[in-house]
Amino acid sequence: MKNILILGGTADARNLAGKFAARHAVTLSLAGRTENPVAQGVPVRVGGFGGAQGLATYLAENRIDLLIDATHPYAARISANAAAAARLAGVPAIALRRPAWERQPGDRWTPVDSAAEAVRLLGARARKVFLALGRQELLPFEAAPQHSYLIRSVDPVEPPLSVPHAVYVLARGPFSEADDRALLETQGIDAIVSKNSGGQATYGKIAAARALGIEVFLIGRPHLPDMPSGAGVDEVLALADHAPGFRKRGE
Structure with missing residues (x-):
């Protein structure tokens, strides 16, 4: 042994x-x-x-x-x-x-190097953004308070983001494509910021975004x-x- x-x-x-x-x-x-x-x-x-x-x-x-x-x-x-x-x-x-996940036909991926770059590329127009990130990567989005954010995490985000519009969902994966599609549609999401984590446990949002034509800002791997x-x-x-x-x- x-x-x-x-x-x-x-x-x-x-x-x-x-x-x-x-x-x-x-x-x-x-x-x-x-x-x-x-x-x-x-x-x-x-x-x-x-x-x-x-x-x-x-x-x-x-x-x-x-x-x-x-x-x-x-x-x-x-x-x-x-x-x-x-x-x-x-x-x-x-x-x-x-x-890592590979781009498939129908994916609308915008590669970014960091959360800060995703904030910049989201633009000035108000959007409804799903932040599929860890709690440590959320702070840069306080610089873009014009957007409405959906934040899903295992533990509560403390303190909450200093933005006027944020919805917090506590959940632990894996997440299916059907469940993530329902979440994106219910919340009216038009952009996702995510890491390219790979695997199946969190791929549901990527597949759902493809089906719905939602843009995904994908942070590259280190x-x-x-x-x-x-x-x-x-x-x-x-x-x-x-x-x-x-x-x-x-x-």
Whole structure:
């Protein structure tokens, strides 16, 4: 039995932890940004490590045999720290990197580099905008109070945005295309701002926007460090069996 640390916060990480737990000792690390995370089914560590050096120390002190980065595709700082910590500690590391969504016929995508660029490109005319973003990315939209915003999040947005028109919906995915289409139509949405998260759990809004002809401002993915990676849980499981030094360290 080997010691595995999974950096999580995603459904993929939770599924991966469950698969590994049948054969290994697994700890799932959560950043702690969600107030009421889904039950994980394995031992959980909540909170940061203190950068790459802090994570490297944790890996050494807890005799971790394999580090898996299964964080959100936009958690660039955590991914960079994971890669650096693995090198410092001499621990093999792999990543779960789900593919980005690909443009389909009928999509009205406007690529942007950031939420701030999306704010600028939304324009001066008042629009009804669905902000499909984390709480940390919402603040730039206070600079465009002419728009009406629909904000869906797992936890309440505190404090609320300083804008005159905002509707808050508390919900946890996955979200179906049918449900998201009903939401967009009910709220009269004519623009969406979203990250290109990939996967199926939040793809409903993208498919619904295509069907309704709604413009989507899609924030591009950040650069992530190079490391062996799989596109899904099964690929990561296969990679783990062949991670350099993994078998040797665990035996």
